[in-house]
Amino acid sequence: MRFQLTSEQGALRGAMRGALRRTAGAGSWGPVAPRGGAADGHSPAPLGGAAEPGASPPRLDRELWRTLGELGFFSLRLPEADGGAGLGLPEAVLVFEEAGRALVPGPLVATHLAAGEVPGAAEGEVVVAAADGRLVEWLQEADVVRPGAEGAVPMKSVDPLTPLHRVPAPARTDPVAVLLTAAEQLGTAGRACELAVQHARAREQFGQPIGAFQAVKHLCAQMLVRVEVARAAVYAAAVTAERADIAAARLLADEAAVRGARDCLQVHGGMGFTWECEVHLLLKRAWVRSERGGGGTESEELLAADLVA
């Protein structure tokens, strides 16, 4: 049993992390972008502009989408004969973890699942959105919506970087979509832990870094524990692809992301409550993702049924 990343998997994850950092750094998007630089309506909306409170819904960055296509983000699991990398779910989970870590905006899961079925999706030329449960993300920016989203009504989305529509009839969810969402949550949870630790080491109060106080240190330790438990669950579900393993992965990853972002906000104190600090974006995205795939309730019921199966 070698339940560890292979060197190829480690390299893939590292390459994706580096590429996303460069893309974010190029200024087209990125959670650390400062406020200002609002979209002019033609060029891709920088995150900072889109993130203005009360701004119009964000535009999807088509250049970012093509870059992700070039990186093989969408075509990863397609056979090599069809222009893909011929890789599997474990590799997909690793790149989605990185996307979640970098808080990449857009209907990543829907487009990834459409690769090979919707022309242009694999290359990042076409943006695909999907109704999932009672919600659709990025409906107006999408070129294709599958399954359809009849009767969709716009919401004022809590996440400034994920426009949302409500649909009247609940749509079925693909377990792979649930797993990839869990991977994104895992990435965000890891990022939240890292930000909290960075802050706790740098910020001084009462003459020492706040991370020296057990009240703060223990918050950070619990964040890491949740991340590591979720990581084991998500990676294992990627290997087995079993429904119950996927449901477990989503519950643990939701917990790690939502509670992790909350605790990260707490560690940041008053600064964490401001719009400028990126922490609220982690929490709001984690909330959005936790509603996918029927929410946690469906997973809990599935796992309860598994006990008596």
Added chain:
Amino acid sequence: MDLSYTPEEEEFRARLREWLGKVLPTLPPKPSPDDWPGRRAYDLGWQRMLYDAGYADVHWEGTPSVRLIFLEETEKAGAPYVGANFVGLLHAGPTIAAEGTPEQRARWLPPVLRGEEVWCQGFSEPDAGSDLAALRTRARRDGDDYVVSGSKIWTSHAEVADWCELLVRTDPEAPKHKGISWLAMPMDAPGITVRPLRTLAGSAEFAEMFLDDVRVPVANRVGDENDGWRVTMVTLSFERGTAFVGEVVACRRVLGELAVAARRNGRWDDAALRRRLGRLNAEFRALWRLTQWNVSEAEASGGVPGVGGSVFKLRYSHARQELYDAAAEVLGPDSLDLERPWMPDRLSSLSYTIAAGTSQIQRNIVGERILGLPKGR
């Protein structure tokens, strides 16, 4: 990432399973928790059976994967726990194997494996529990002996132990981590008084131990004089690393039993309870995966489990308590009846967030040694 085992490992699993199927029905009935001599005999007998069948040294030899399979299969089959052999097999044994001289290994290891000698642990003291290094039991050199005086507490199996892995202060002038030594103390030496302590679960699980000028040969020191803290850290990493593998399997079994019981008594119709059990299923599946991850990591890095064990212990000890709280919810008012299944375990689960380093200590370890946060002043 791979969750499959090698053909050799699967062969080991099949052989073990077959053997367990044969021998478990021949075991005598389990002694009552308060019958310490009975428990000693029962646990040593089980170890002897493992020895005769060639499984005695599975905790020491073989790959971590094989140990994982052993713990998984013995638990699934309902085999006895290590019980009174716990300290010998999982603490003192590995420590002597790693740090002892050839003579020490030859003297102490075979009787542990053959199920002939029981060890207990003399680490904690009344005034130094979580701050283990603050221990004050003093060992003064006198010729070829140390003369030991002080007291120890939470000494499991003290009443029936042959040996004690004892931490003593050999240099009171040195900084607190520097003046400690690790001794093997024979429990029949004059000057040792053992007073059993009754736990909140009602059983005499451990004891207090008073040491009054007890003579321990210098030859019984494992590791260098005043180097005991380092030797101890080797022991504790075993304790936190793989000690709970079988228990996670047991918790998953209990959870399944709870679901069946809830269906039988109608509690299953309560959606909140059902979902709670579903969430616990996620919890213990994840903990089992984390176990496999940690074991794989240990295998890749050559054996000794690292501080990742603290991550596991933190989550597991709380999950175990939540499991038995859920059991109480399934039983309703019957949960107040200690004759009911799971309820004695509910009581004993309360020790998990305290023993082997409290959750608060584990969070300090995770915060400081993994996340690199500064120590408090």
